[in-house]
Amino acid sequence: MPSFELLPGAAESPVILHVPHSAREIPAEVRAGIVLDDAALERELDHIVDAHTAELAEEAARLAGVAPWRFVNRLSRLVVDPERFPDGREEMLAVGMGAVYTKTTHREDLRPVDADPGPLVARYFRPYAQSMTEAVAQRLAVTGRAVVIDVHSYPSAPLPYELHGEGPRPPVCLGTDSFHTPPELLAAAREAFGEVGLDSPFSGTYVPLEFYGRDPRVSALMVEIRRDTYMREPGGPAGPGLHRLAQSLATLVNALHRLLAEHSS
Template identity: 80%
Template sequence: MTEPAPSFELLPGAAESSVLLHVPHSARTIPDDARKGILLDDAALGLELDHITDAHTARLAERAAALAGVTPWRFVNRLSRLVVDPERFPDEREEMLAVGMGAVYTRTTHRGELRPADTDPEPLLARYFRPYARAMTEAVAGRLAATGRAVVIDVHSYPAEPLPYELHSAGPRPPVCLGTDAFHTPPELTEAAREAFAVCGETGLDSPFAGTYVPLEFYGTDARVSALMVEIRRDTYMAEPGGPAGPGLDRLASALASLVDSLEPRA
């Protein structure tokens, strides 16, 4: 019997690297136990995956890591966010829960029914969400122990045109959106990202998506952990929805590598 594919993977970088590239939404894989509660047929599910997946972002992080002078660490989700979304809070404070897109989605990008509204999320949270959160906490703790600091760079993408599920879609949709946090995103990190991604076109802040991902153990309390979300508009590097990557991917990988290099101490 073959072993099931891992639901996430920590890919080691240089021992002296403080940077962790986090890729939570790049995969399309849905294990059988998570597929059982989904109401979409195969064709509809495939289309939903085209819209919801941050396609090619794992490749982007991999290429950037290879180009960087000091190889960053990478934490990559190997399962679709339709299994669980590791960047949601699994409680009623999360605003996306109100539209059926909390840690376990019950609605689609077009606000159709994905799972029954009364789905019990606990089995998926126990099997996938909590182990992921623990592993990310340990990955950040590892960088803190090794270097005294940790920089979490979230690698995401978003569609050129708003999807119905988006709650804050009225603002700008620049080629690169930087999501920030008042506590965990120091001005110098934002400025470094603006400079690195200038070659990719206009860079905006917190529109159409805002915030960063920091494990709860460190969130709002440990300033040694800094974080930035990099949201890349999909038409700049791929055919939408769900199509192949284009030459823009290489330009973005070089820009991300430049950002990584700027965050490491000078020799």
């Protein structure tokens, strides 16, 4: 199994649906460095995985008038979390959740505190970041724009690892960035999803560092979906809410193509 996949969309589409946290797969050599027993690891995966978000993005891509591209992580975020900074500026280091986690969602030991993250960062994190950078650069080269829509989910009740879990938990939380989330992108997402909140309980967007804060042609939005709206928590099957959300995500993708077409005309 590849660590990640770039699944092609329409050549003219600038949209990349980024799905970083949907997988449960952990290679055996990585599992050997995790201190949880098998049952405890499965429980942790139930809590930490953004279950069914890869299927959500896949269905939305099928429904969209112009198919977006999809960049999908095929390994668990317990291998590496591709959305963390791999250095000391990552605020989630405070709860043992930098690029390589040492703590669980309940702040229990996942790896030894003194475990060296370097080999996992080199083997998994950096190739992922490079490939995502290349995917965005390709969209810029072909279409002149790139729009990264991060597809996530989050639990209906706060977990102990959350640094900002005391705020509102709307059905859909939109994470924004002051540089990379233009007003028209936010407005299109509000229209597509209906009942939304902003930047609570999670905030920010994912943009490859080469473009972050530098290139306004790269737009980004994080879509965090509360899990009880589409699945049984924790880690259970999806329900009919998944199809409704896929339709909403496809509506957002279609709106973005219309907006970009208007701007280029």
